[in-house]
Amino acid sequence: MATVRDIGETRKRSDDMILVGYFLSRCTDFSDGKVSRPPTSLGVDSWNGAYDLFFDVLAEGRSLQQFRHTLKGTRDIFDTLFDNGRKGWSEGQKRGSQLSARDRAVHEHWIRNSDEDLFRKVREFLVEQGRHRNPDWTRDELIIALDYHLNHGNFDPRPQSEEIGELAQRIAKVGAALGLIERGLLLRTPDAIAMKLRNFSSFDPQYTDNGRKGLTNGNRLEVELWEQFSGRPDEVARVANGILELIGDSDAEILAFDEPEFEASEGRIMTRVHVSRERNSTLVKKKKYVALRQHGCLACEVCGFDFLQTYGERGREFIECHHTLPISSLGEHGKTNLKDLALVCSNCHRMIHARRPWWSIDDAKAALIGANGSRAQS
Ligand SMILES: [Zn+2]
Ligand SMILES: [Zn+2]
Structure with a gap:
């Protein structure tokens, strides 16, 4: 009968824990012939780092310390099977520890499979075990x-x-x-x-x-x-x-900003930074102030729409700002200048962002003229 081995606690180890321990022992990186490192497929440098990757899914109420200890112990049990450079197992030999029936079953099943197959299985525990899938690549x-x-x-x-x-x-x-x-x-x-x-x-x-x-x-x-x-x-x-x-x-806040409706070809981070810059209230205020002084009104730079004219008092000083620098260059420009902002009505602004790649102000103007032209002809 399988017994629960003493690896520092009495709680029974789950089958998943045994499998991960087996993987950690079998796929130990001993390529330099000196130091045993965690499997390279995990992408971590330290053993604690490797154990911690499985904590969320496999801890079952253990503290982090207990969990690391148990998983390490489980790994060490399998060291008798693999030439992975760890000396610890010979100690285990002296104490007379042997693979339990459950440990042995895992080995007998997986020894017929490649390391890649084994890792594919283990990887399921790295992300919350089917509870939610790994999010799609962004x-x-x-x-x-x-x-x-x-x-x-x-x-x-x-x-x-x-x-x-x-x-x-x-x-x-x-x-x-x-x-x-x-x-x-x-x-x-x-x-x-x-x-x-x-x-x-x-x-x-x-x-x-x-x-x-x-x-x-x-x-x-x-x-x-x-x-x-x-x-x-x-x-x-x-x-x-x-x-x-x-x-x-950037501030973490900006990057964790609500999903903008329209993601640029250049990805979410640039989209979020773009949106945060055109919503910078101090700059937007200044931009409106300067335009009012210059033109006496706030009109859309694409279509000329003026909120005050159309909606009366409620539309006073209402207009949106669009950040005009090519989005791909955002990483190269720290501060936003007033001249980088264009005043646009809500419709034009949405059209600019509606499809990838985003339009420039000139693209939007050209499209408007083109559409008006073809309407006039028909
Ligand atoms: Zn407009
Ligand atoms: Zn914009």
């Missing part, structure tokens, strides 16, 4: 990945490589800024990132022309970003750097 995260593919990438990204590890950290920063995940955790594992990069390869003629085929299950957003940016590697680098720049500079 445009922002994909832009960071696409920048890597177009500007630094190779066609066969290895999840274990340092480069992909660093890319994972950058993408995690974006996820944290968007409030998708806590700072310091990885929402997208190096494996998942390598998979995305292979998706991009599957669109890339440089790759497919060689007769090799990448994955072809890219989703709509990936295809859209590919079409938009693949011919412009400099632009995607500018946007990717801008996003990371803005994360460093």
Whole structure:
């Protein structure tokens, strides 16, 4: 009969906990032949960091300390099976500890499967176990990945490589800024990132022309970003750097801002910063003041609409501001200047943001003239 082993507490370990312990032992990174490190697929440096990734899902009421201790103990049990450089297990041997029937069953089942398959299973515990799915990749995260593919990438990204590890950290920063995940955790594992990069390869003629085929299950957003940016590697680098720049500079409040209705091609972070700049009340007030002094009224710079004229008193000093700098350059401009704001009526402002890519003020004017022209002709 299986007994509950003494690993510092008497509570029975769940099957999931045993599986994760097995994974941690089997996939220990001992590649330098000196130090045993957590599996590279977890993207963390320390063992505590690795245990903590599973805390939310597997703790079952244990304190963090207890949990780390139990998971470490579970990992160590399996060290007798693997040559992972840890000496701890020989101590266990002396004490006569053996695999329990449950431990053994896990090993016997999984030894027939690859490390990748094992990790795929374990990964389910990294995000709240099916309670909610991993959120879809955002445009922002994909832009960071696409920048890597177009500007630094190779066609066969290895999840274990340092480069992909660093890319994972950058993408995690974006996820944290968007409030998708806590700072310091990885929402997208190096494996998942390598998979995305292979998706991009599957669109890339440089790759497919060689007769090799990448994955072809890219989703709509990936295809859209590919079409938009693949011919412009400099632009995607500018946007990717801008996003990371803005994360460093902006208040968490701005980045965690309500979802703007219309997300720019350049992603959520730039969209949020854009919206926060055109709603900066001090600047907006100044802008209106200057326009009133200059023109004696507040008219839409696109269509000429004047709220006061149409709605009377209620419309006095009412108009919206649009931030006119190309959104992709937001990372390069710290302060908003008055000349960067345009006065627009609510309709024109919505039209500017209604589709990707966003219109400039001139685009909006041209469209208005074009539409009026064709109406006049018909
Ligand atoms: Zn207008
Ligand atoms: Zn705007």
